[in-house]
Amino acid sequence: xxxxxxxxxxxxxxxxxxxxxxxxxxxxxxxxxxxxxxxxxxxxxxxxxxxxxxxxxxxxxxxxxxxxxxxxxxxxxxxxxxxxxxxxxxxxxxxxxxxxxxxxxxxxxxxxxxxxxxxxxxxxxxxxxxxxxxxxxxxxxxxxxxxxxxxxxxxxxxxxxxxxxxxxxxxxxxxxxxxxxxxxxxxxxxxxxxxxxxxxxxxxxxxxxxxxxxxxxxxxxxxxxxxxxxxxxxxxxxxxxxxxxxxxxxxxxxxxxxxxxxxxxxxxxxxxxxxxxxxxxxxxxxxxxxxxxxxxxxxxxxxxxxxxxxxxxxxxxxxxxxxxxxxxxxxxxxxxxx
Numbered sequence: 275x276x277x278x279x280x281x282x283x284x285x286x287x288x289x290x291x292x293x294x295x296x297x298x299x300x301x302x303x304x305x306x307x308x309x310x311x312x313x314x315x316x317x318x319x320x321x322x323x324x325x326x327x328x329x330x331x332x333x334x335x336x337x338x339x340x341x342x343x344x345x346x347x348x349x350x351x352x353x354x355x356x357x358x359x360x361x362x363x364x365x366x367x368x369x370x371x372x373x374x375x376x377x378x379x380x381x382x383x384x385x386x387x388x389x390x391x392x393x394x395x396x397x398x399x400x401x402x403x404x405x406x407x408x409x410x411x412x413x414x415x416x417x418x419x420x421x422x423x424x425x426x427x428x429x430x431x432x433x434x435x436x437x438x439x440x441x442x443x444x445x446x447x448x449x450x451x452x453x454x455x456x457x458x459x460x461x462x463x464x465x466x467x468x469x470x471x472x473x474x475x476x477x478x479x480x481x482x483x484x485x486x487x488x489x490x491x492x493x494x495x496x497x498x499x500x501x502x503x504x505x506x507x508x509x510x511x512x513x514x515x516x517x518x519x520x521x522x523x524x525x526x527x528x529x530x531x532x533x534x535x536x537x538x539x540x541x542x543x544x545x546x547x548x549x550x551x552x553x554x555x556x557x558x559x560x561x562x563x564x565x566x567x568x569x570x571x572x573x574x575x576x577x578x579x580x581x582x583x584x585x586x587x588x589x590x591x592x593x594x595x596x597x598x599x600x601x602x603x604x605x606x607x608x609x610x611x612x
Contacts, residue, residue, distance in 0.1 A: 296333070296334065297333050297334040297335075297563065298334060298563075299334045299335070299336075300334060300335040300336075300381045300382055300562055300563070301335075301336065301338045301339075301379065301380045301381045301382075302319065302335055302336065302337045302338065302380055302381070302382050302383070302384060302562075303337070303338065303339045303340065303341070303376045303377070303379060303380030303382070303383050303384070304316070304337060304339075304340040304341070304362070304367070304383075304384045304386055305340075305341050305343075305344075305373055305376060305383060305384070305385045305386060305387060305396050305400075306341070306342070306343065306344030306345075306385065306386040306387030306388065306389075306392075306396070307340055307341075307342040307344060307354070307355050307358040307359050307362060307386070308342075308344030308345055308351035308352065308354045308355050308358065308386075308387060308388045308389075309344070309351070309354070309358075309386055309387075309388040309410065310358075311386055311410055311551060312340070312358055312362060312384070312386045313358060313361055313362070314551040314552075314555075315337070315384060315386075315551065315555055316337045316362050316365050316367060317365065318332060318551075318552055318555055319332055319335055319336055319337050319555075320336055320337055320365045320366055320367070321365065323552055324552070325552075328552065328556070331556045331559060331560075332555065332556070332559050335382075335559055335562065336366075337362070337365070337366075337367050337384075338366075338367065338368060338379060338380060339367060339368045339369075339370050339375075339376050339379045339380055340359075340362050340367050340368070340369055340370070340376070341369075341370050341371070341372060341373050341375070341376045342355050342358075342359045342369060343355075343387075344386070344387035344388050344389060344392070345387060345388055345389030345391075345392065346389070346392065347471075348388070348389050348469065348471065350388075351387075351388040351389055373396055373399045373400070374399050377399050377400055377403045377405060380405065381405065381406075381562075382405060382406045382407070382562040383400045383405050383406070383407045383408070384407075384408050384410070384558070385397055385400065385407055385408065385409045385410065386410045387410075388410075389415065389471070390411075390412035390413065390414045390415035390416075390419070390472060390476060391414070391415030391416075391419070391471060391472070392415075393409055393413065393414050393415070393419070393423060394414060394419045394422055394423055397409065397423055397426070397434075398426065400432075401426050401427055401430040401432050401434070402430065404430060404431070404432050405432070406432060406433040406434070406561060406562050406565065407427075407432065407433070407434045408434070408435060408436070408437075408558045408561070408562075409423070409434065409435070409436040410436070411436060411437065411438045411476075411480045411481075411484070412436075412472065412476040412477065412480055412578070413436035413574060413578060414578070415471060415472050415476070416473070416582075416604075417473075417578055417579060417582040417600070417601070417604040418604045418607040418608050420574070420575060420578045420604075421575065421604055421605060421608050422608055422612070424571045424574065424575060425608075427571070428571065433561055433562075433565045433566070433567050434567065435561060435567040435568060435569045435574065436569070436574055437484060437554060437557070437568070437569050437574075438480055438481045438484035438485075438554075439481075439548065439549070439550070439551050439553060439554035440464070440481045440482070440484050440485040440488075440532060440546060440548060441484045441485065441487075441488045441554070441569065442549070442553040442554050442556075442557050443485070443545075443546070443547055443548065443549040443553060444549055444553075445543060445544055445545045445546070445547055446485050446488045446489055446545045446546060447488070448543065449488075449489045449536045449538070449543050449545055450488050450489055450491075453538075453540075453541075453543060454536060454537070454538030454539075454540050454541045454542060454543050455538040455539040455540030455541070456538055456539050457489050457490055457491075457517070457536050457537070457538045458517055458518075458537050458538060458539060459517060459518045459519065459520075459536070459537045460486055460489045460490050460518075460519050460520070460534065460535065460536040460537070460545065461486075461519075461520045461521075461522065461534050461535055461536075462482040462483070462485045462486040462520075462521055462522075462532075462533070462534030462545065462546040463482055463521070463522045463523065463524045463529040463532070463533055463534055463546070464478070464479060464481040464482030464483075464485070464521075464523075464524055464531070464532045464546070465478050465479075465481070465523070465524050465531070465532075466478055466479035466482070466506075466507050466523040466524070473581055473582050473584075473585045474507070474581075474584065474585055474588070475507075475509070475521075475581035475584055475585075476578070476581055479507065479521065479523065479581070480577075480581065481532065481548075482521050482522075482523075482524075482532065482534070482546060483509075483521050483577060483580065483581055484577065485532070485534060485545060485546040486511075486519050486520075486521055486534070486546075487519075487573060487576070487577045487580070489536045489545055490511075490513060490517065490519045491573070492572060492573050492576045493513045493514040493515075493517075494511040494512065494513050494519065494576060494580055494597055495512055495513065495514060495596065495597060495598075496511070496512050496583075496594050496595060496596050496597060497509060497510070497511050497512075497580055497583040497584050497586075497587055497594070497595050497597065498510050498512075498587055498592060498593070498594045498595070499584045499585075499587035499588045499592055500592050502522055502523070502525070504525050504527075506522060506523035506524070506525055506529075507521075507522065507523040508520065508521070508522050508523070509521045509522075509580075509584045509587075511580060512594075531548065532546050532547055532548045533545070533546045533547055534546035575601075576597065579597050579600055579601045579604075580597060582600050582604070583595045583596075583597050583600045586600055
């Protein structure tokens with residue numbers, strides 16, 4: 275009799291333990307339905323990842339609400355909104371009328387607007403509400419706004435990061451974690467479509483630049499922009515200690531799509547391939563759960579300074595440009611107009 279009485283009690287205790295081990299449910303919201311990333315992320319979170327073995331990495335988090343407005347004037351973005359709005363609704367997502375409405379309904383936020391120029395305005399209510407936020411690339415439409423956003427996140431003590439999915443590819447992460455020792459030099463390539471409203475590399479070249487920074491880390495001192503033999507963008511950065519990092523625009527031939535190479539003191543490795551969106555999504559969800567950002571504000575700021583310095587070098591006819599000079603100019607702009 276004693277044992278039969280204890281069995282239900284034991285079962286209830288076991289069930290409680292199992293429930294305690296399950297991840298806390300999180301309601302996610304999306305700002306900006308003008309990029310294919312929103313469909314990829316929502317599909318994985320609301321329907322499950324393509325690889326069933328990855329299910330635990332996104333368990334308990336669902337996209338529940340979205341605010342459609344992304345770019346206000348870039349045709350390649352604005353024309354996507356009706357289609358993507360309909361598709362996320364089909365995935366069980368409520369469409370709301372404002373960012374303020376969204377923030378009230380969610381625990382965490384994906385700021386997905388393709389246009390970096392609207393990110394500062396859109397992220398302010400999110401940070402004011404202390405909702406952890408991922409900002410899709412580019413973090414902003416200017417270096418000054420990049421500083422403003424990172425400063426706001428720091429002041430509000432809210433977890434926030436921005437990244438291309440290229441940062442979390444298996445090969446670059448292996449090199450980042452020391453597979454070839456200290457990286458002496460690296461070269462990456464990616465598409466670099468231009469958008470006149472943004473610094474040249476912010477719009478799409480950021481993918482290859484992000485992979486470059488993943489393996490090189492911070493410490494770039496100067497940048498020089500030129501062209502490859504086939505007329506494509508080429509940016510050479512000089513890091514402390516004489517290390518060199520190079521980004522080149524892909525050409526569809528010997529530099530096709532995404533890729534590159536890193537050379538370390540223990541060997542070399544191919545890097546920079548595109549491994550899909552889920553590798554990035556898993557990093558985002560981990561930040562939402564732990565509060566630990568996978569990319570520091572310092573590295574993000576230097577990455578965007580590197581790309582802005584490439585534009586400054588272009589304006590100066592390919593002259594070498596100091597990152598400090600470019601960053602100081604942007605900081606002065608922020609100080610004049612916070």
